[in-house]
Amino acid sequence: MIAKPAFDLVFRNAVTRSSAAAVDIGIAGGRIAAIAPRLVCEAVEVDLNGRLALPGFVDTHIHLDKACLLGRCGHDHASLSEAIRAVSAMKRDFTVEDVYARGSKVIERAITAGTTRMRTHVEIDPRIGLRGFEAVKALKRDYAWALDLSLCVFPQEGLTNDPGADELLVAALNDGAEAVGGCPYVDSDPNAHIARIFDVAQEFDVDVDLHLDFDLDPSWWHMEEVCRQTERCNYHGRVAIGHATKLSALPPERLKAASTRLAEAGVAVTVLPATDLYLMGRDATHNAPRGLTAAHRLVADGVLCSVATNNVQNPFTPFGDASLLRMANLYANAAHAGIGEFDACLDLVTDLPARLMNLKDYGIAVGNPADIVVLDTDSGTNAIAELPDVLMGFKRGRKTFERQRPTLFRP
Numbered sequence: 001m002i003a004k005p006a007f008d009l010v011f012r013n014a015v016t017r018s019s020a021a022a023v024d025i026g027i028a029g030g031r032i033a034a035i036a037p038r039l040v041c042e043a044v045e046v047d048l049n050g051r052l053a054l055p056g057f058v059d060t061h062i063h064l065d066k067a068c069l070l071g072r073c074g075h076d077h078a079s080l081s082e083a084i085r086a087v088s089a090m091k092r093d094f095t096v097e098d099v100y101a102r103g104s105k106v107i108e109r110a111i112t113a114g115t116t117r118m119r120t121h122v123e124i125d126p127r128i129g130l131r132g133f134e135a136v137k138a139l140k141r142d143y144a145w146a147l148d149l150s151l152c153v154f155p156q157e158g159l160t161n162d163p164g165a166d167e168l169l170v171a172a173l174n175d176g177a178e179a180v181g182g183c184p185y186v187d188s189d190p191n192a193h194i195a196r197i198f199d200v201a202q203e204f205d206v207d208v209d210l211h212l213d214f215d216l217d218p219s220w221w222h223m224e225e226v227c228r229q230t231e232r233c234n235y236h237g238r239v240a241i242g243h244a245t246k247l248s249a250l251p252p253e254r255l256k257a258a259s260t261r262l263a264e265a266g267v268a269v270t271v272l273p274a275t276d277l278y279l280m281g282r283d284a285t286h287n288a289p290r291g292l293t294a295a296h297r298l299v300a301d302g303v304l305c306s307v308a309t310n311n312v313q314n315p316f317t318p319f320g321d322a323s324l325l326r327m328a329n330l331y332a333n334a335a336h337a338g339i340g341e342f343d344a345c346l347d348l349v350t351d352l353p354a355r356l357m358n359l360k361d362y363g364i365a366v367g368n369p370a371d372i373v374v375l376d377t378d379s380g381t382n383a384i385a386e387l388p389d390v391l392m393g394f395k396r397g398r399k400t401f402e403r404q405r406p407t408l409f410r411p
Contacts, residue, residue: 007033007043009397011372014053016364017343017380022050027370030396035366046392052375052383055363056116056393057324058353061209061242061270061308064103064120064139065132066091069314083279083315084186088157091128099135106312106322107139111146112401113323114373114390119150119209119357121181124172125157126164133172146393146400150357152209154181159196161188166196173204180204183211184222191225198229201238207358209270212241216280216291218249223258227265236266240356242310244269245280247293256301263302268356271295271348272310273331275317292334296344299352306353307331307345324349325375329387342384370397376405 007026014025016035026034026041066087073086103120110118122133133153140149153172155165159182173180182197184190194210201208208230213221223241230239247258247269262269271293280291295305307328312320331337332345354362361368377388392402 005034005039005041007039007041009370010039010041010043010045011053012045012047013050014048014374015050015378016053017346018364022048025053025364025370025372027397030370030398032364032366032368032370035364048374050378051391052377052379053364054114054350054373054375055368056371056373057114057349058117058306058357058359058362059110059115059308059322059324059349060119060240060306060353060356061272061310062106062110062118062120062322063123063311063314064106064136065094065099065122065128066314067106067312068102070318073315084156086315088127091123091132094128094131096131096135096138099132100138103136103139104143107143107147107149110309110322110324111143111393112390112403113321113325114375114393115147115322115324116371116373116393116395117148117150117354117357117359117362119152119179121152121154121209121211122172122177123156124153124165124168125155125162126168127157130168130172130175133175133177137176145398146395150178151176152179152181153177154183154209154211156183156186158183158187159193169200173200173206177206179207179209181209181211185212185214190222194222194225194229198233198235201235202233208235208239210239210241212244213246214243214279216245216249216289218246218254221246223267224261227261227267230265230267237304238358239266240268240270240306242270242308243272243276244293245276245291247298248280248291249289259298259301259303262298268304268306269293269295269298270306270308270353270356271331272308273327273334274320275310277330277334278317290334292331294335295331295348296335296337296341299344299347304352304356305348306356307348308353325383325387325390329384332384337384339381339385342381345384346380369395371395
């Protein structure tokens, strides 16, 4: 007699983005062990009834350490520099406990919105010291049951012009930070800032993820220097730039040249719709520019891109719920995506950000961790069009949350 496969859990009648028809997904030891129609086995069963199963959303750019600051300062900031100054004044008084409490609130929202992987940017400078880093390290440890959290440390207020920031950055990398970022547009010597970040990245063998060119003046930018440093350090595929709103202000021929340069250097772009739309074009009296770079069109030109959350309820973005599905829908609306591009918009919060973070075990495939979230819809296109509920999630085969479908009480 042939023994039945031994699974701990089986998802029945699941729709995946790679299957033309519903399949079963067998889980063993926290990993995906089989994907096939009508698996014959004995195990705990979850019938998805033709609903869409995804490997979870991937947030490549969020700031847990400065989230949920509504009420601590005014929120009528008319520019990026005003938002930076507002947070700078507040973070001097941040405690480890305070950062942890605010960050945990956002993480829990992200988990129940279907996020399973996340890179958080953490500010490191003499004002906050390593307090924010210590808090986010604790969040990484305490929420590992539901979310893989990666820490990218960066100096928000400059590096060469901020004595003590460099030493603190190195200390955080010595203490386990997995990526390093920068903010050259606030530094008095932007090129030296960029070069130092790449040197530190090479020293610690970590990826680079920079905040870059966050305005709408395309007459100058730091993108070329980032590409040059990427090539100097042989860092193709290990560098990302966030915002890059200048790209949205380029005419087609210059945008084509820029995308070719980014693709050749292997520099990825992360678009942050909520913040980019909120802060860009605020000085316009009418016909305000969107300031949103068309990520899915850059992807068509060979540039690796993602869409991410960035800030949640602070002076940079005074709203947010950490839902990447909502962010992808917002992006699709603002970027004038047609229905034939909706799947490409879903790619920007799933497969593409996983590639950007160099995740080798992401996806619904045999051998990968059983990280699965279930959406109350039947396709990737409808996920963007409908904004369906995320009904349940599993991390390494263990259920992490469940949301009940609404019940109508008819007369």
